[in-house]
Amino acid sequence: MELPPFELERWLDEYESDADLMLAESGVRSLPADRFDLNVGELGYVIPTDGSPEFRAKIAERYSRSPEEVVLTCGTQEADYLTFMSLLSEDDHSVVISPTYQSLKSVPAAIGDVTSVPSEPPNWELPVDAVAEAIQPETQLVVLTNPSNPTGKYLDPETMDALYDLVAENDAYLLVDEIYRMLADDPHPPAASLGPRAISTAGVSKSYGLAGARLGWVVADTDVANTVRKWKDYTTISPPLIGHHIAQQALGEQESEILEANRAHAKANRERVAEFADRYDLDWFEPTGVNGFLTVPDGFDNGKEFCRTLFEEESVVLAPGDVFGYPNRFRIGFGLHTDELKEGLERVGRHIEQYI
Numbered sequence: 303m304e305l306p307p308f309e310l311e312r313w314l315d316e317y318e319s320d321a322d323l324m325l326a327e328s329g330v331r332s333l334p335a336d337r338f339d340l341n342v343g344e345l346g347y348v349i350p351t352d353g354s355p356e357f358r359a360k361i362a363e364r365y366s367r368s369p370e371e372v373v374l375t376c377g378t379q380e381a382d383y384l385t386f387m388s389l390l391s392e393d394d395h396s397v398v399i400s401p402t403y404q405s406l407k408s409v410p411a412a413i414g415d416v417t418s419v420p421s422e423p424p425n426w427e428l429p430v431d432a433v434a435e436a437i438q439p440e441t442q443l444v445v446l447t448n449p450s451n452p453t454g455k456y457l458d459p460e461t462m463d464a465l466y467d468l469v470a471e472n473d474a475y476l477l478v479d480e481i482y483r484m485l486a487d488d489p490h491p492p493a494a495s496l497g498p499r500a501i502s503t504a505g506v507s508k509s510y511g512l513a514g515a516r517l518g519w520v521v522a523d524t525d526v527a528n529t530v531r532k533w534k535d536y537t538t539i540s541p542p543l544i545g546h547h548i549a550q551q552a553l554g555e556q557e558s559e560i561l562e563a564n565r566a567h568a569k570a571n572r573e574r575v576a577e578f579a580d581r582y583d584l585d586w587f588e589p590t591g592v593n594g595f596l597t598v599p600d601g602f603d604n605g606k607e608f609c610r611t612l613f614e615e616e617s618v619v620l621a622p623g624d625v626f627g628y629p630n631r632f633r634i635g636f637g638l639h640t641d642e643l644k645e646g647l648e649r650v651g652r653h654i655e656q657y658i
Contacts, residue, residue: 454589
């Protein structure tokens with residue numbers, strides 16, 4: 303198993319620490335720690351190491367599943383990784399909907415074979431027929447993010463039903479990373495509620511503004527969940543104790559207040575980015591979540607050139623579309639504090655105007 307460099311993370315590692323403004327961040331601005339009770343007593347493991355039974359039961363209710371079908375992880379990235387390791391072998395095939403977060407393609411491709419099925423701009427529609435054509439006898443997984451990272455496309459329930467029927471007919475699984483789902487004003491039913499062949503991964507990083515809590519989860523049928531537990535014993539063993547404690551509060555009495563504020567914040571900032579895109583004639587699809595995937599302005603050869611020169615001249619970091627396989631686009635994160643977004647957009651606009 304040989305993994306390629308994670309291009310987005312390497313890009314951020316090169317530029318983020320020296321920049322004035324970070325417009326490549328893909329989550330909502332972080333919540334202050336002092337709104338939560340941080341006293342966990344002794345700093346040991348979470349026991350049981352797949353998450354407390356009470357917390358797993360509360361999460362399971364959201365998916366119409368049982369607590370045994372929930373495993374708490376160290377972030378959603380680990381949830382995805384453990385699911386791939388649990389389900390795939392070198393003889394297996396996966397269908398991955400693109401564009402997507404790199405690990406959702408790179409990990410399956412490092413284990414077995416992968417066929418990419420692109421969603422179609424400008425509205426990033428997913429042709430289910432193309433997914434059906436990509437499925438092979440060896441197909442074990444169909445993988446996507448919903449809402450999408452980087453496009454923000456939120457597939458409707460009818461499309462998700464069709465995808466589920468497709469994988470069920472082929473004895474495969476549908477793995478859906480739903481880390482942005484709760485930023486929708488009216489979230490659709492989660493993938494894992496569709497049936498035993500659907501798997502949801504999620505966490506508190508993006509929708510809840512709690513990236514530092516590093517708390518995620520997998521919701522899958524019991525056999526898959528038990529294999530995830532086995533793999534997890536060889537990675538982080540336990541989810542972080544403090545993150546587990548904070549996440550219980552965020553998904554408890556504070557949830558309505560947190561989500562109402564974060565959705566309003568995302569909507570207001572989305573409108574600012576929409577105005578910016580119109581002003582500079584950049585194509586984009588108004589997303590669910592806090593990521594926009596815009597076309598590169600005229601005067602630049604590709605996303606990397608645009609983003610590199612922006613950093614050099616304006617000290618602002620964006621994510622080039624090249625790292626998602628779309629060099630004619632760039633990703634902007636608009637979940638940050640509004641004053642930072644305003645300043646960042648002003649600098650990006652000034653940079654564009656210099657090259658028009």
